[in-house]
Amino acid sequence: MSSPSDIYLPRTLPYPITIIDLHVRANDDVKRGGRLLSYSYRTSVPGVSTASTSTQTSYGTWDAPVDGKVTLWNISKGETLDKTRATARAAVVLEEPCKHGLQMGGLCAICGKDMTALDYTGYSDSARANIQMTHLAGGPTVSLEEARRLENETAERLLAGRRLSLIVDLDQTIVHATVDPTVGEWISQGAAWEAYQNEPPDKRGTPPSEPNANWDALRDVANFTLPHEGPGQHHHHREPPVMYYIKPRPGLMQFLDKISEKYEMHVYTMGTRAYAERVCAAIDPDGRLFGKRILSRDESGSLTAKSLQRLFPCDTSMVVIIDDRADVWDRSPNLVEVVRYDFFVGIGDINSTFLPPKADPLLRLPPDLPAIVRKPTGPQPVTVEDAKEELEDELLSRQAEALDAQVMERPLEKKQHELEEHEHEHKHTNGNGTVLIEHPKEEEKKTALLRNDDTELARLQHILSEVHERYFKLYDARRPTDDARRKIIPSIKAQTFAGMHFLFSSVIPLDVRPEESPIWRQAQEFGATCHSDVSPRLTHVITAKRSTAKVDAARRRGDAHIVWVQWFLDSTSVWHAQDVRPYLVDVEADHNYRSRRERKVSSASAPAEETRSTTPPPAEQEDEEAAMMNGGFDEEELGTVDVDWDAINAEVEAAMNETDDDGDEASGWGTPRSRTRSPRGVKRRERSVESDATTGSTRGKRSKLREEVTADDDDNPAEPPDTQEEDEEEEDEADGTEDGGEDWDEDFLAQELGVES
Known part of the structure; x- marks a missing residue:
């Protein structure tokens, strides 16, 4: 159980020092606090006048920081040591009976010694093992030396087995949860x-509602x-329990089965321990995938941030993270950010309602908060621990209130009702309230609010497989340096x-240097x-x-x-440059798209062309785009509709010449050709823009686009902030030109990017 320990001189000694005497010899036993050596050093003494100083010799001692037997001295009597020499090698080697590298409950788990006992300096051995590596709040703590040994064994x-470690978030990454009781009723x-349908016909009773x-x-x-x-949950014993509904992401079990062959998975969630265990029991009932x-x-020690060092304190080069929020990881290079899963429309993450918005870190407790802070309304000092506890109680109260509101307000029921009303109006009116046809006895087929069409896990599996393949290529080539391994995900x-x-253009605020903007x-x-x-050299x-001035010049x-800008957001959300055509600002650019690309490819001085956007659109997409150019009608419709082409051309020309004051232009966020899709008949803002970035655009016929724009008329975006384009736009106005720009929401941009604007 005994093992040698290298003991270094403290960095705080008044170097240079001269060793006067060694008080213990080799094979001598020494107790913590026992005298090891004496030394001398020179200090400056002020003279009679302020301009004169003199030096004098002072003396000091150094005591043993641990119990043990002296094995070897690396310094000798009379030797003078500066700080560099003192920290370059150990002064003495002591053989400790126990290093107390594994502690639990205030005791050494190896020798049983009390780790909370203080010496005359206020030091206790509990500081020698303060690293928590287990998944339990009250689990054992280990020393840095022991942590390295354990991580090496795991590696x-x-x-x-040619596997890596994968940290998996739960909510809106692999599952989506709600407490809306409407789900249980459905x-x-x-x-x-x-x-009823499975019963024999002769035994069926009264049929239930469909x-x-x-x-x-x-x-x-x-x-x-x-x-x-909520905070102080024991005070809520009279409150009824809450029913949670957990929707696995489509393809989850196949994804986990495949990934478990290449990764050892750990769950890391902002939910409670009880919640996490119940979710894992639902998706991994036999514990084969996540175990304990x-x-x-x-257990993580924070309500607003996650730490990779909480589980891997020494080496993170074999660890990959999948999470829908990059901000809680401080944009770690180990992170593969996942497109947010929004199955229950408008619910969001029920376990992160207390988290600050992505662009607003003000609710986080500053890490450098001084030891004492004062409340603005009282003279009593408040410690950091008190301030943190008060903040956590406030956040948990907000969490409980959000869940209570979801149970009482039943948002999914309201959204389904709104959707059905919209569908009914669309089918039986001409858009201005005039009834076209009525079928009083006909049962209308209801439209589903919830969609089971998410495909994000297929993309995620491809990325994780590529990370695994690249890692073991380096490993097999005997070049698995930490730096090379950490660059695998950033390089992909x-x-x-x-x-x-x-x-x-008009994206970066005016008071921010472009190079420093998120x-x-x-x-x-x-x-x-x-x-x-x-x-x-510009490509986009x-x-x-x-x-704007820059847009017009380009x-x-x-x-x-x-x-x-939605093209940028959608591309970064899926790590794949999207086809630009659905995001082009100018409609006529559709005609020039291929010819412009051919000119760039044929030019020897042109920059490298996008390799991810060269696949021609499918026939169905081309038909849709052709229909768009024909006013939103296909050829059959055009054959049965009396079209006033002069009126349409005038309308298009007027729309193209509209300015900011008209307020009718669709912004870059809500352009009808954006890739963000909405539930049919539901306002686009009721569904997160990020959540469906990979599922395609809402390109369709003009009649459908008009419905969506009408639905958003009450949600006009806010005026844009001052931007880098402002001065140039003023010059344009002086020249007789006017910005026909788009209104946009700076806060929304910051939220989508996961950074402060």
Whole structure:
């Protein structure tokens, strides 16, 4: 059990020092606090006048920091040591009976010694093992030396099986949860209907009502109850338990089965321990995938941040994270950010309602908060621990209130009702309230609010497989340096915009240097080269307005794609440069798209072309785009409709010339050709823009687009903040031109990018 320990002289000694005497010899036993050596040093003494000083010799001693037997002295009597020499090698080697590298409950788990006992300096041995590596709040703590040993053992075991470690978030990453009781009612209706259908015809009783339109999407939803959540939960014993409904992401079990062959998985969630265990029991009932490797907010030590070092304190080069929020990880290079899963429309993450918005870190407790802070309303000092506890209680209260509101307000029931009303109006009126036809006896087929069409896990599996493959290529080549391994994920991410050159217009606020803005840095993170002005090398102009000085200049050049900023957001969310055509600012650019690309490819001096956007659109997409150019009607419709082409041309021309004051232009966020889709008949803002970025755009017929724009008339975006384009736009106005720009919401942009604006 005994082992040698290298003991170094403290960095705080008044170097240089001269060793006067060694008080113990080799093989002598020494107790903590026992005298090891004496030394002398020179100090300055002020003279009679302020200009004169003298030096004098002072003396000091150094005591043993631990118990043990002296094995070897590396310094000798009379030797003079400066700080560099003193820290370069150990002064003495002591053989300790126990290093107390594993502690639990205030005791050494190896020798049983009390680790809380203080010496005369106020030091206790509990400080020698303060690293928590287990998934339990009250688990053992280890020393740094022991942590390294344990991690090395884990690494050897994983490498032998050619596996890595994967940290998996739960909510809106692999599952979506709600406490809306409407879900339980829909499931009960569907289960009763199916039970009735499965009975023999001669034994059937009164038929139940037909299932809700959402029943098919709810078949695999699990449910369980937990006590009412909130600060001081023991005070809520009279509150009824809360029923949780958990929807696995489509393809989850196949995804976990495949990934478990290449990764050892750990759950890390902002939910409570009880919640995390119940969710894991639903998706991994036999513990084959996650085992006991579950870490919740009860053990992580923070309500607003996650720490990779909580589980891997020494080496993180074999660890990958999948999470829908990058901000809680401080944008770790180990993170693969996942497109947010929003199955229950408008619910969000029920376990992160207390988290600050992505662009607003004000609710986080500053790490450098002084030891004493004072409340503005009272003279009593408040310690950091008190302030943190008060903040956590406030956040948990907010969490409990949000869950209570969801139970009482039943948002899904309201949204389903709104959807059905909209569908009914669309089918039986001409859009202005005039009834076209009525079928009083006809039963209308209901439209489902909830969709089971998410495909994000297929993309995620591809990325994780590529990370695994690249890692073991380095390992097999005997070049697995920590630096090379840590660059695997960033290098894959940088392929998204590799070879592309960006110019941002009306996106970066005026009071921010472009190079320091979040969107500029994110573009570089994904492999793009950013420019401040129009350049022949530009491949994309990313804008939030239709017309600015930079946009107009790029439009005149005609050699760069001018796209709404949503193209950038959708591309970064899926690590894949999206086809620019659905995001083009100018409709006529659709005609020039291929010819402009051919000119760029044929030019020897042109920059590298996008490699991810060259696939021609499918026939169905081309038909849709052709229909768009024909006013939103296909050829059959055009043959049966009397079209006033002069009126249509005038309308289009007027729309193209509209300015900010008209308020009718669709912004870069809500352009009808954005890739963000909405539930049919529901306002676009009721569903997160991020959640459906990979599922395609809402390109369709003009009649459908008009319905969506009408639905958003009450949600006009706010005025844009001052931007880098403001001065240039004023010059344009002086020349007789006017910005026909788009209104946009700076806060929404910051939230989508996961950074402060």
